[in-house]
Amino acid sequence: MLPARLTELLDSAPPGVEEALELTDGLDAVLADGLARPGAQGTAALEDLAAATGSTPLAASVRAAVDAVGSGRPTGPAPAALAGARTALAGAVHDALLEQADTALGRPRDDLPESAASPAGGAGGADPALEGARSWLAELAVAGWRGIDRDLAAGADAALAPLLEDPSRRRLAVLIDGLGAELRAHCPLSGEADPPARRWSDLWARAVLLAQDASPAGPGAPAEEVSGRLLPLGADVHEHPTAFQVQVHAVLEPSGGDPARLVRAAASAPKVDVLTRESLWGLLAGHSVLLGALAGHHALEVAGMPLLHGGDLLWDDERARPGEPADRFAAARLHLEDALAPAVPPLERHPARIAEPVLLEGYAAKKKRSPAPGLDLDLDGTRLPVSLHRLPESSSLDLKAAAASGACIGLMRWDAGTGWSVQPLGVAAKKAPASQTHTADWAMGPTDPKYASALKKTDPLGTLRERAGRLLRK
Amino acid sequence: MAPHAPGPPSTVPLVPPVHARKLTKVPYVELADGRVQGVVSSGSAGERVYVSSVSAGSHALSCATNNNRPCGGLGGAPCKHIRALLDEARRHYGAERVAAYLRLDPDQAPEAALSALSGPVEPGPTGVVFTRFLRYLSYLELPGTTAPLPEMHWFPAGRAL
Numbered sequence: 215m216l217p218a219r220l221t222e223l224l225d226s227a228p229p230g231v232e233e234a235l236e237l238t239d240g241l242d243a244v245l246a247d248g249l250a251r252p253g254a255q256g257t258a259a260l261e262d263l264a265a266a267t268g269s270t271p272l273a274a275s276v277r278a279a280v281d282a283v284g285s286g287r288p289t290g291p292a293p294a295a296l297a298g299a300r301t302a303l304a305g306a307v308h309d310a311l312l313e314q315a316d317t318a319l320g321r322p323r324d325d326l327p328e329s330a331a332s333p334a335g336g337a338g339g340a341d342p343a344l345e346g347a348r349s350w351l352a353e354l355a356v357a358g359w360r361g362i363d364r365d366l367a368a369g370a371d372a373a374l375a376p377l378l379e380d381p382s383r384r385r386l387a388v389l390i391d392g393l394g395a396e397l398r399a400h401c402p403l404s405g406e407a408d409p410p411a412r413r414w415s416d417l418w419a420r421a422v423l424l425a426q427d428a429s430p431a432g433p434g435a436p437a438e439e440v441s442g443r444l445l446p447l448g449a450d451v452h453e454h455p456t457a458f459q460v461q462v463h464a465v466l467e468p469s470g471g472d473p474a475r476l477v478r479a480a481a482s483a484p485k486v487d488v489l490t491r492e493s494l495w496g497l498l499a500g501h502s503v504l505l506g507a508l509a510g511h512h513a514l515e516v517a518g519m520p521l522l523h524g525g526d527l528l529w530d531d532e533r534a535r536p537g538e539p540a541d542r543f544a545a546a547r548l549h550l551e552d553a554l555a556p557a558v559p560p561l562e563r564h565p566a567r568i569a570e571p572v573l574l575e576g577y578a579a580k581k582k583r584s585p586a587p588g589l590d591l592d593l594d595g596t597r598l599p600v601s602l603h604r605l606p607e608s609s610s611l612d613l614k615a616a617a618a619s620g621a622c623i624g625l626m627r628w629d630a631g632t633g634w635s636v637q638p639l640g641v642a643a644k645k646a647p648a649s650q651t652h653t654a655d656w657a658m659g660p661t662d663p664k665y666a667s668a669l670k671k672t673d674p675l676g677t678l679r680e681r682a683g684r685l686l687r688k
Numbered sequence: 689m690a691p692h693a694p695g696p697p698s699t700v701p702l703v704p705p706v707h708a709r710k711l712t713k714v715p716y717v718e719l720a721d722g723r724v725q726g727v728v729s730s731g732s733a734g735e736r737v738y739v740s741s742v743s744a745g746s747h748a749l750s751c752a753t754n755n756n757r758p759c760g761g762l763g764g765a766p767c768k769h770i771r772a773l774l775d776e777a778r779r780h781y782g783a784e785r786v787a788a789y790l791r792l793d794p795d796q797a798p799e800a801a802l803s804a805l806s807g808p809v810e811p812g813p814t815g816v817v818f819t820r821f822l823r824y825l826s827y828l829e830l831p832g833t834t835a836p837l838p839e840m841h842w843f844p845a846g847r848a849l
């Protein structure tokens with residue numbers, strides 16, 4: 215990315231973003247105190263929300279929800295309508311930001327085909343497995359973040375039970391489990407503590423939508439099957455107490471000679487809290503072709519791999535084989551300028567989902583102490599903050615490696631309040647560019663001898679699996 | 689209504705991290721329902737396990753086999769199972785968090801306060817804890833998926849700085 219374009223990106227928020235966030239904050243304040251007692255200020259905030267969505271397809275349902283909360287009946291369809299309004303606001307912010315990023319990166323973006331623009335509903339009819347999730351989420355909203363006690367927080371487990379077994383409901387299950395763990399750790403909030411209102415409302419609104427009968431179960435039909443050479447750029451690693459996901463960002467060179475495209479490939483597994491750091495990658499051992507390419511830095515040849523609208527490959531090791539050695543920085547230099555980025559499906563439009571691959575070179579990494587300890591990449595005087603909270607512990611890519619880097623493949627991220635930042639996926643040392651550190655270097659086992667021997671000694675996954683085998687399959 | 693603050697960036701996870709540890713002796717430990725509780729392998733009989741707990745505030749102690757036979761080693765002081773449970777809880781969560789959860793004397797160093805802990809013996813929630821252990825293990829029996837889970841973008845893997 216050219217420094218001048220980066221300056222433009224960092225200096226100006228797109229029009230409308232601030233207004234949308236203000237409306238969102240107003241709703242979040244109501245969710246903090248509870249729909250049961252919006253108060254005068256909350257009522258005003260809800261009126262603003264109804265006015266702002268007044269000319270959208272959501273108008274009638276938001277109006278009804280605001281009236282219902284005002285007259286003390288905040289249940290029924292009200293939570294879903296409010297979650298819908300919040301999601302629409304987030305979608306507008308997302309669109310403005312992504313367009314701004316695409317302009318800065320000079321990135322061409324695919325259009326969503328007509329057929330995928332309005333998401334197909336679920337299989338039809340009510341799914342009883344969603345009932346428990348909906349009522350727990352409604353209870354949270356009525357009580358408000360400040361009013362959640364230990365029992366209500368623990369209600370996540372019951373809401374989850376019917377969802378866990380069904381892989382097509384995994385998205386809702388990991389979300390409820392992740393939110394539940396945070397509520398259990400923090401609720402009831404101590405008297406003067408402010409709830410993390412924006413975060414919990416984000417998670418809540420998304421869960422409410424995923425718990426609607428109309429929400430599609432599973433990933434939906436693949437748009438097409440693709441073949442060609444896949445060049446991994448890096449791995450975005452996600453973890454909460456009971457889930458681990460690796461999302462690989464890659465460039466696909468289609469075999470027919472069509473232009474290169476940006477795609478992603480994910481693999482995830484349920485886990486338990488104590489499986490962390492060196493024992494995480496073992497959870498994905500069933501995807502050894504994908505993990506082997508990450509650890510071994512080579513390309514992949516894929517044949518007939520399903521690709522969803524939105525750029526996600528439905529990874530299947532059987533449809534891939536290892537290719538030639540491939541340097542990530544070389545792949546990024548060759549393709550990141552021109553590769554076609556995927557369209558974003560309607561319900562995926564949220565600023566937290568923006569993760570645009572970017573190659574940064576020729577910067578000076580500068581540590582800073584205030585307002586909090588951090589790291590900036592200084593590109594000709596423009597400072598891009600590094601998202602230090604996104605450097606996974608299950609890798610050797612730590613602050614030290616990032617601070618000593620001279621080139622970086624990363625993801626552009628945006629968060630309300632902090633703005634744009636870069637999440638490193640891989641770095642090359644400034645003094646020795648051939649020395650690289652990537653987030654997925656441990657994909658086939660820790661490359662740091664200290665953690666490799668710790669893993670050998672403790673083998674937590676093996677120990678627990680052995681217990682599970684004995685106790686659960688009696 | 690309290691003045692509204694949107695809080696920290698919405699993509700910073702808020703569950704304090706736990707630490708890797710060896711799981712053969714104490715496969716399960718948790719801070720839940722106002723107790724430090726977990727499952728401890730029996731020293732002798734291979735299959736048998738003990739369910740042990742310490743209550744926050746009262747520091748009531750309980751220990752029994754998963755078939756609800758009371759532990760013979762439990763008197764006014766913690767038995768070896770409760771000792772092992774507290775040792776592993778310390779590794780898992782850190783001594784400070786465990787001591788704070790149990791509401792131990794804040795003027796004492798957490799490690800010392802945990803070592804000196806004692807309390808009345810009470811019947812414990814043996815069945816509940818053992819069921820929670822089985823539920824915990826069941827996560828490892830659930831199949832993984834390669835369908836994307838976009839919700840995980842709110843849970844980036846990170847490290848303590």
Ligand SMILES: [Zn+2]
Nearest residue numbers: 751759767769
């Ligand atoms: Zn005992």
